[in-house]
Amino acid sequence: MKHWQIDQLPWDSFDPSKVDPELLKAVKAASVVERNSVDYAIYLNNVFKDDPDFQQAADHWAIEEIQHGDALGRWAMLADPGWDYEAAFQRYRDFYHIKLDVDQSVRGSRTGELIARCMVETGTSSFYTALADATEEPALKALCKQIAADEFRHFKLFYDHMQRYLKREKIGTLQRLRIALGRVTESEDDELASAYYTTNEPSSKPYDHNDCIANYMARAMRSYQPKHLRRVIGMVFKTTGLTPHSKLQDAAFWVAEKLFFKRQRKFAKLVGIN
Numbered sequence: 519m520k521h522w523q524i525d526q527l528p529w530d531s532f533d534p535s536k537v538d539p540e541l542l543k544a545v546k547a548a549s550v551v552e553r554n555s556v557d558y559a560i561y562l563n564n565v566f567k568d569d570p571d572f573q574q575a576a577d578h579w580a581i582e583e584i585q586h587g588d589a590l591g592r593w594a595m596l597a598d599p600g601w602d603y604e605a606a607f608q609r610y611r612d613f614y615h616i617k618l619d620v621d622q623s624v625r626g627s628r629t630g631e632l633i634a635r636c637m638v639e640t641g642t643s644s645f646y647t648a649l650a651d652a653t654e655e656p657a658l659k660a661l662c663k664q665i666a667a668d669e670f671r672h673f674k675l676f677y678d679h680m681q682r683y684l685k686r687e688k689i690g691t692l693q694r695l696r697i698a699l700g701r702v703t704e705s706e707d708d709e710l711a712s713a714y715y716t717t718n719e720p721s722s723k724p725y726d727h728n729d730c731i732a733n734y735m736a737r738a739m740r741s742y743q744p745k746h747l748r749r750v751i752g753m754v755f756k757t758t759g760l761t762p763h764s765k766l767q768d769a770a771f772w773v774a775e776k777l778f779f780k781r782q783r784k785f786a787k788l789v790g791i792n
């Protein structure tokens with residue numbers, strides 16, 4: 519059972535005068551990445567091939583992620599009637615592929631895989647919370663709040679399964695931290711850059727990774743406030759087993775805040791937005 523239906527959202531409250539064209543570009547890119555979760559469900563089913571409980575949870579998770587994509591796509595088409603979500607998704611599918619025929623996680627262990635999933639949900643939950651707080655467009659605000667609630671639940675889902683595997687695989691805090699931070703830095707790899715390219719740039723223009731990731735990141739990071747980042751740090755601490763609400767967590771937040779906003783300003787300057 520999904521926790522909400524797309525038709526239940528307040529689409530009638532959509533106000534075109536409140537659409538931020540820069541956020542719209544980030545929403546378009548996010549919509550195809552969300553929908554592509556169907557591939558990740560196949561990958562997860564292969565990695566957890568003898569764990570039917572987790573496989574069932576992963577299949578259900580993918581259904582919710584696809585709904586995120588479809589709802590974001592619907593909003594983007596309201597904001598830009600000339601844009602075609604289905605066509606953009608097909609272009610993304612043709613352009614970007616993840617390796618599906620695996621029999622173990624690319625993270626080296628099942629615990630590692632679940633840590634990486636926790637980091638993705640940390641990123642998405644904070645992104646949609648920040649977007650909901652930043653946008654003044656009522657339909658997008660309602661949609662992002664709804665999606666963020668799902669993403670926090672997804673974090674808990676992967677976290678609970680991670681705890682189960684951790685008892686068996688016994689991966690230390692340092693290694694967990696390495697996997698978690700590794701996944702965070704991967705956000706600047708091809709997945710999001712390709713999504714930006716295939717949803718916002720004409721196919722006649724050649725793909726330029728650096729340009730596309732700067733364009734995506736400048737917009738995706740723009741809505742974040744320190745409070746969103748504080749929650750991210752809390753979730754990273756929880757995932758990796760570091761002591762929460764500690765002096766170390768305060769120090770990590772202090773460093774992360776500096777790095778994050780410096781990077782956001784760098785990308786914004788590169789692509790010429792505020």
Ligand SMILES: [Fe+2]
Pocket residue numbers: 552582583586642665669
């Ligand atoms: Fe999602």
Ligand SMILES: [Fe+2]
Pocket residue numbers: 583639642668669672
């Ligand atoms: Fe999610």
